[in-house]
Amino acid sequence: MLFHLLNVITAYKPNKFSKQIKKATKEKHDAIESHPFIRAMIDGSLSDFKYAVYLANLLPIYKAVEMFLFTKNNNSNIVQSKKILEDLSNYSQILNFKFDIEDCPQICFNTEWLKYFLSKSDFFKKVELYIRWLADMYGGQIIKKNITFTKKYEFYNLRQCIQQVRQQIEDGLDETNVDRFIEEVNKAYEFHHKLADKIHECSEQSIREA
Numbered sequence: 001m002l003f004h005l006l007n008v009i010t011a012y013k014p015n016k017f018s019k020q021i022k023k024a025t026k027e028k029h030d031a032i033e034s035h036p037f038i039r040a041m042i043d044g045s046l047s048d049f050k051y052a053v054y055l056a057n058l059l060p061i062y063k064a065v066e067m068f069l070f071t072k073n074n075n076s077n078i079v080q081s082k083k084i085l086e087d088l089s090n091y092s093q094i095l096n097f098k099f100d101i102e103d104c105p106q107i108c109f110n111t112e113w114l115k116y117f118l119s120k121s122d123f124f125k126k127v128e129l130y131i132r133w134l135a136d137m138y139g140g141q142i143i144k145k146n147i148t149f150t151k152k153y154e155f156y157n158l159r160q161c162i163q164q165v166r167q168q169i170e171d172g173l174d175e176t177n178v179d180r181f182i183e184e185v186n187k188a189y190e191f192h193h194k195l196a197d198k199i200h201e202c203s204e205q206s207i208r209e210a
């Protein structure tokens, strides 16, 4: 696993702006990495139900990124929404619960963020491409060890996928916009942190009975 992760980390040599982003957002990354909800994913103590609620809240964000930033010719390996739908459908079957936030408002914790995301220009929408896709490609390779359905973290030729996503992020990134990009990444980490808080705090029973 260590070798695999090293292989992934060295997949692409980030440019100076990417390095600047990583450095300036490290504190927030490390905070979310050690969030009890994420830790529970890693040690296998997170329930399938809560993980599925988490996936259901991420799905619209992935869909929006893909709608605005991907083209029909995109590498199908990084179209995450399809994989998430497959995972969610499997969770629905084993848990006998329909994880559809439109039909089920009690599991919907992303409305404000989605509104904010949609108000941004396409360039700054790339912040979610950065946060979510790289999280799946790096941290996800560790997380998937203790998750029941892991389609979201499966990438054919992971190194190439990382390269593609990083190149798309770096395209147009320069000294005029890197500071704002960093600001937006930090905001996005805060949203993801709060999302983890909310799902961590609620109980399966309260959701099922709502």
Ligand code: HEM
Residues within 6 Å of the ligand: 009, 018, 021, 022, 029, 032, 033, 038, 042, 130, 131, 132, 134, 135, 138, 139, 140, 142, 143, 192
């Ligand atoms: C299980 C918890 C996690 C672990 C163990 C983990 C680990 C890692 C590792 C090893 C890297 C590569 C660092 C490098 O290039 O030197 C990375 C990158 C990254 N992770 Fe995580 N991560 C976790 C959770 C998350 C979460 C929950 C998010 C966001 C919601 C996230 C977002 C990112 C991003 C955006 C990068 C790219 C950083 C950059 O190179 O600019 N990670 N992570």
